[in-house]
Amino acid sequence: MTDLSQLSGMPIANAPVSFLGWAFYFTIVLLVIGFFLQKALKGYNGRVFTSGPARLAEQLYLFLENMAVGAIGSHGRKYLPMLATFWMVIFVSNVVALFFPASPTTIFGFNFGLALCSIGYVQYEGIKANGLIGHVSHFAGPKLGLALLPITIMIFVIEVFSEIMKNISLSIRIFANMSGGHAAVESMNKLGEPAFLPIGEFLLPLKVLTCLVQALIFTLLTCVYLGLVTSHDHGDEAHAH
Amino acid sequence: MSMIGLGLAILGVGLGLGMIGNGALQGMSRQPEAIGKLQVQMLIALAFVELMGFLTIFATSGFVGK
Numbered sequence A: 001m002t003d004l005s006q007l008s009g010m011p012i013a014n015a016p017v018s019f020l021g022w023a024f025y026f027t028i029v030l031l032v033i034g035f036f037l038q039k040a041l042k043g044y045n046g047r048v049f050t051s052g053p054a055r056l057a058e059q060l061y062l063f064l065e066n067m068a069v070g071a072i073g074s075h076g077r078k079y080l081p082m083l084a085t086f087w088m089v090i091f092v093s094n095v096v097a098l099f100f101p102a103s104p105t106t107i108f109g110f111n112f113g114l115a116l117c118s119i120g121y122v123q124y125e126g127i128k129a130n131g132l133i134g135h136v137s138h139f140a141g142p143k144l145g146l147a148l149l150p151i152t153i154m155i156f157v158i159e160v161f162s163e164i165m166k167n168i169s170l171s172i173r174i175f176a177n178m179s180g181g182h183a184a185v186e187s188m189n190k191l192g193e194p195a196f197l198p199i200g201e202f203l204l205p206l207k208v209l210t211c212l213v214q215a216l217i218f219t220l221l222t223c224v225y226l227g228l229v230t231s232h233d234h235g236d237e238a239h240a241h
Numbered sequence B: 001m002s003m004i005g006l007g008l009a010i011l012g013v014g015l016g017l018g019m020i021g022n023g024a025l026q027g028m029s030r031q032p033e034a035i036g037k038l039q040v041q042m043l044i045a046l047a048f049v050e051l052m053g054f055l056t057i058f059a060t061s062g063f064v065g066k
Helices: A002-009 A019-043 A053-073 A076-097 A108-138 A145-191 A197-229 B003-032 B030-061
Strands: none
Touching: A019 A053, A053 A076, A053 A197, A053 B030, A076 A108, A076 A145, A076 A197, A108 A145, A108 A197, A108 B030, A145 A197, A145 B030, A197 B030, B003 B030
């Protein structure tokens, strides 16, 4: 067993952030989002979007709407508030990670909480769309005869397990991408130490891209999961996991 | 030994990511009007392949095994 912290010189699995530190970083995230939304809201008062933040928020809305309608279908618009919240919290947290040694998304617990919210919301919407019985029977796959009952039970167990694993996969993805970026910068800085060159900082463009893509992927996967549980007219596609 | 395994796993992940990129780029160049749809599907596939690499990293770093 090789500890990753020995490689990078930075403890990854246990981020060195106390509860107060976590609160500090999350306060920064909330302040940035609140400030941006307030500025954006002010720009909506005129007949045209006058301020920069308002235009930026409009573009963000259009982008998310496009994604939601593409992945969920025409009824995807009603999930936009939740999706936009996920996008902004994850994106701003990721950007905070560029400037500070830690950020909410480099702490596993925060990501796990986000994933629980996302999957919980998906289950809630699934139950709302299909009813409790319909939603649970969705896990059992296509309707097979009584003779194939063991297979139906097997599919049900696997589906429930994969539903639980979605929490883990969603949370580990952001956590590993953000912590991995830090670890890579640290390692590359160590390589350049003899020549006093901060080589790792050249990774910054890549990290900015990662920030965007991770926020996008989390929101997109939430869209896909929502689309799977709420689709009515594409009954066959709903089971094509 | 775990480092060799990690390297092999990341080799596989790299090959997988490259194949997805290759397929998506070919599709996009053949049908530029489908770029929007292809990008979304490509990102989903990338996310799942990438996750395999992360899971390997966590398994070898003792995140799971300790």
